[in-house]
Amino acid sequence: MHIAEGFLPPAHAIAWGVASAPFVVHGVRSLTREVKEHPESTLLLGASGAFTFVLSALKIPSVTGSCSHPTGTGLGAILFRPPIMAVLGTITLLFQALLLAHGGLTTLGANVFSMAIVGPWAGYAVYRLLKRYDVPLMVAVFFGAFVADLSTYCVTSVQLALAFPDPSSGFVGALGKFGGIFAVTQIPLAVSEGLLTVVVMRLLVQSSKGELTRLGVLLQGGKKADEGGKKDTDAKKCTDTEKDTDTKSETGASA
């Protein structure tokens, strides 16, 4: 989805930059507020950014005979809400534009708009919608990440079709062309991203239950994930420690 440096006409480049800027500024504010109010979430913020770093560096072969990469923005959007992801996504895109000549400074606004704004918001919206209808957490996470990934590439196709309408078939023709390159290639990759996000979320449910509860991903006092086995062992652990404390207080009382 990286539109290469100089590949958007100046007017388009500026327009997308102007459109993206308020989201990123708002995102920086949300991020500083989050870090100030909950310093303990800095680590998880770093992990969400790291996930985007890894996934957007992986160019994976797809069914169309070309390669593309996931975005990794769904996870952060679900955990910390989309504004914060606008910042983390922008950092990733800047790194790639400056060091890898992947994307570019003139196209940064457009790339931020697709990967760091529309993707996270679309994914987050789907995730919230599914959760409202009591869909299991991991299913909602999968589709949230899937949509965050795919919508990013759809936006890139629209951006390019707007800038380069086909001489004969116009915007629609160009959209078909760019959509064929980006969106179709992206479908299996979006599935992969959804699955990888589910794996990370499952690990988080295991390791960071308190934080997920605070962030509203897990409900207080229980979890909706398909974690039956885990729950059983947890419950057993709980009863074990309870037993310990029971015996302890008994000995205390008898003494």
Add this chain to the structure above:
Amino acid sequence: MSRNAKINTLLLLVVAALAVLPLALGLGDDEKEPFTGADAQAETAITEIKPDYEPWFSPLYEPPSGEVESALFALQAALGAGVLAYYFGLRKGRRQGAEQARAEEATEEQTADAEGGRPGAGQV
């Protein structure tokens, strides 16, 4: 392997299969250059639609070769993977540390009680 680990492994295997199948099935064989990047294909499409379009800005820094570029991509992935691994390792360590501390506390109090410690000491 716990049920959890099995499910995670299965999910990762599906991801790997999704990446390998297009290669194994030779889905790129009828392309001029199989498995090029979609970003590069888009650049080609732009020059097809508008042959006279000239990029008006070039990257400030461009990796001098494909090798250097792939090294930088690997660096990006490694940085991300490193931070993720640090996060999960730290979490696991903290959890184990807390459990251990709890267990030690319990045994200490038990021995203290057994030696005839103050009544009610275990109820704090």
